[in-house]
Amino acid sequence: MTRLVCPEVLIDRLEGRSLCVRVDSPDRIVEAADRARRRSPWTCVICDSAVPLDEINPEETWRGIAIALMAPSIGRFRNLASRLELLRGLGLRVFLPGEGENLAAARLLASVGISVTVTFDGSADWEALADLMTYALIGPVRHAPVEPFETMAACYRSAARGEDWGRAWFDDPSRYLHLDAAGRVALTRRELLDGRFVADGISNLDSDEVKESVEARNQAWRELFAQDHVCARCASWRICGARFAASAPDGCAAFFDETTQIIERRRRTGPARSWQP
Amino acid sequence: MATLILKPTEACNAACVYCEVDRKGWRNARIMPAGILERMFVRIDEFLRERPAEHLEIVWHGGEPLLLGPEYFDKARAFQDRHCAATAGRIRHTIQTNLTLLTPAHVAALRRLGMKSVGTSYDPVAGVRLLKKGDDGTAYNRAFLDAVALLEREGFRWGVICVVTRLSLARPLEIFHFLTNLAGDGGLMFNPVNVDKPEHDRLRITPAEFADFLGAIFPQWWAHRDRYGRVEPFRSLIDALLSEDQRTHYCQDGGNCADTHFNLGPGGRWSHCGRSADWGQLDYGTIFERSIAEVFADARREELRRRNEILFGGDCRGCPWWNVCHGGCPLDGFMNTGSFSGRSLWCEARSRLIERYVVPVARLNERICAPTA
Numbered sequence: 001m002t003r004l005v006c007p008e009v010l011i012d013r014l015e016g017r018s019l020c021v022r023v024d025s026p027d028r029i030v031e032a033a034d035r036a037r038r039r040s041p042w043t044c045v046i047c048d049s050a051v052p053l054d055e056i057n058p059e060e061t062w063r064g065i066a067i068a069l070m071a072p073s074i075g076r077f078r079n080l081a082s083r084l085e086l087l088r089g090l091g092l093r094v095f096l097p098g099e100g101e102n103l104a105a106a107r108l109l110a111s112v113g114i115s116v117t118v119t120f121d122g123s124a125d126w127e128a129l130a131d132l133m134t135y136a137l138i139g140p141v142r143h144a145p146v147e148p149f150e151t152m153a154a155c156y157r158s159a160a161r162g163e164d165w166g167r168a169w170f171d172d173p174s175r176y177l178h179l180d181a182a183g184r185v186a187l188t189r190r191e192l193l194d195g196r197f198v199a200d201g202i203s204n205l206d207s208d209e210v211k212e213s214v215e216a217r218n219q220a221w222r223e224l225f226a227q228d229h230v231c232a233r234c235a236s237w238r239i240c241g242a243r244f245a246a247s248a249p250d251g252c253a254a255f256f257d258e259t260t261q262i263i264e265r266r267r268r269t270g271p272a273r274s275w276q277p
Numbered sequence: 278m279a280t281l282i283l284k285p286t287e288a289c290n291a292a293c294v295y296c297e298v299d300r301k302g303w304r305n306a307r308i309m310p311a312g313i314l315e316r317m318f319v320r321i322d323e324f325l326r327e328r329p330a331e332h333l334e335i336v337w338h339g340g341e342p343l344l345l346g347p348e349y350f351d352k353a354r355a356f357q358d359r360h361c362a363a364t365a366g367r368i369r370h371t372i373q374t375n376l377t378l379l380t381p382a383h384v385a386a387l388r389r390l391g392m393k394s395v396g397t398s399y400d401p402v403a404g405v406r407l408l409k410k411g412d413d414g415t416a417y418n419r420a421f422l423d424a425v426a427l428l429e430r431e432g433f434r435w436g437v438i439c440v441v442t443r444l445s446l447a448r449p450l451e452i453f454h455f456l457t458n459l460a461g462d463g464g465l466m467f468n469p470v471n472v473d474k475p476e477h478d479r480l481r482i483t484p485a486e487f488a489d490f491l492g493a494i495f496p497q498w499w500a501h502r503d504r505y506g507r508v509e510p511f512r513s514l515i516d517a518l519l520s521e522d523q524r525t526h527y528c529q530d531g532g533n534c535a536d537t538h539f540n541l542g543p544g545g546r547w548s549h550c551g552r553s554a555d556w557g558q559l560d561y562g563t564i565f566e567r568s569i570a571e572v573f574a575d576a577r578r579e580e581l582r583r584r585n586e587i588l589f590g591g592d593c594r595g596c597p598w599w600n601v602c603h604g605g606c607p608l609d610g611f612m613n614t615g616s617f618s619g620r621s622l623w624c625e626a627r628s629r630l631i632e633r634y635v636v637p638v639a640r641l642n643e644r645i646c647a648p649t650a
Contacts, residue, residue, distance in 0.1 A: 158503050160462040219426060225459050226422050228401060233451040235497070237458040238504065264503070 006179040015039040033065045054079035070095040074105040110143040117147035122247030126255040282540040282551040285309035287340040313545040318360040324569035325364035337372040347386035376424035394434035401455040436464035442480040449493040466509035484626035492634035532603025535581035552608045587618045
């Protein structure tokens with residue numbers, strides 16, 4: 001079932017749908033979850049925080065709520081120390097932009113048992129990301145999952161096309177559609193922010209136009225082969241799926257090649273440790 | 278298993294730059310009449326009844342078989358139902374097509390013939406695959422890519438042959454990745470271009486160049502062979518080097534085509550295989566005169582049967598790679614030496630590929646089986 005990533009204001013209009021409710025402050029998490037839970041087989045709350053993780057006070061009332069907490073950074077780790085036990089016990093995943101000190105911070109959070117996701121685009125520091133990916137997939141010490149690498153590993157198929165790992169970022173139109181406050185529908189968060197919509201209202205959510213747009217997006221990779229795009233000829237295509245084709249970045253091929261090898265190594269040897277939440 | 282290369286038409290909708298089919302005026306070629314198609318199933322039933330343990334693979338070939346239209350395939354299915362009621366379970370249909378004419382109706386008709394996969398060919402090199410002479414290949418590429426998308430939506434698998442020309446030589450790994458990325462879990466086979474017209478000199482490659490092209494890919498394939506579908510000639514080569522089972526080969530290398538392959542052209546003439554029919558060699562008469570059993574008993578097959586013995590004790594004596602190629606395709610041998618008992622020109626490609634690339638990269642030295650007659 002497609003999940004709808006939507007602002008709080010739409011909850012009442014989306015009864016019966018699986019929702020990822022987007023709030024802009026940690027203060028809204030509990031109420032948004034309560035409202036969604038009453039009307040929907042809801043999925044999670046996505047909280048866009050403008051402040052670092054260390055300035056957010058997690059609450060006992062968050063227990064039982066799946067929360068994707070998007071923060072610009074973790075702030076000072078020592079400020080988190082007193083909240084680690086609570087953070088670990090929540091259904092919380094911290095999303096960080098995958099740049100600069102956040103890459104080390106992601107490892108730090110994972111090492112103390114807090115699930116973490118890093119987001120990145122074609123301008124990523126691929127070398128630094130490769131380091132984090134290696135830790136995430138075959139690091140020998142116990143740690144919480146680090147995404148999107150776990151999803152990459154789960155989606156990778158030997159001798160076949162893999163699945164879209166963008167789901168780790170809510171960025172996979174066959175699983176997630178993004179709605180703005182007016183109910184307009186976009187295929188990704190980026191396209192929503194850019195004002196590129198495939199339907200102009202909630203009433204069109206199940207329209208053929210939306211279904212065709214999703215199918216077209218799922219098949220869009222084929223166009224790269226028609227263009228003989230550099231990504232179509234890349235050894236790493238089968239894992240990255242040309243996710244960064246538009247920006248044609250340097251370094252992504254080497255990163256994804258290394259990622260493929262690490263995933264294959266992990267499959268051969270088994271995980272170095274097992275994570276237990 | 279016996280293999281019938283069925284050419285119900287020799288016409289083709291494409292104009293690939295290396296294709297020399299026009300030597301027989303194929304662009305205006307006829308389509309196999311229904312009477313011959315029906316007769317074929319009568320002959321097949323007769324053959325399979327005589328040999329209860331035998332199976333038959335019908336390879337729909339051409340020309341371009343999709344030119345026939347879906348109705349033609351349905352007609353074949355009806356004839357099979359009518360004449361092969363007791364033997365149909367031992368008949369398997371496959372197809373080799375450029376796919377550019379594929380429609381949902383074709384897919385449905387192929388499915389009714391029991392097909393779940395198709396063989397195709399594609400070359401991701403600009404200006405090679407064309408629908409019309411002089412075009413830029415865009416229309417061909419679009420049609421092909423749309424067709425493979427359709428096949429996948431319909432749940433069909435597909436494998437692809439890539440013809441290596443001089444235009445391919447500069448980018449072996451890019452071509453390999455392009456095709457394995459596109460085909461997913463489908464197979465991939467590289468074949469060398471086979472041209473003899475002077476105007477095709479710009480496409481012609483030597484056996485050494487073909488070996489070096491494959492040699493540039495082999496280390497990548499070997500190191501990560503679990504990532505790809507079946508890639509040829511590598512998979513068969515490794516299997517043949519490490520086992521004495523000679524049946525893992527494709528027809529050109531198995532050394533046993535005399536007892537497995539036959540061809541039927543649109544006019545109802547039997548030949549040995551698709552290539553012999555293309556080249557006007559080894560004509561075994563017509564479907565009205567001769568049964569399939571008689572075609573397999575044709576005296577000219579004796580030379581092909583003796584070929585292994587002649588080569589093993591002659592031109593191929595002492596060759597450590599005999600198990601791999603058995604002197605190659607007899608038709609290539611004929612083109613190279615004027616005799617079906619001659620060695621293929623492409624033997625050199627095999628030995629160079631094995632010695633320079635396969636054995637050192639895969640470290641097979643101590644594991645290779647000794648050649649056997």
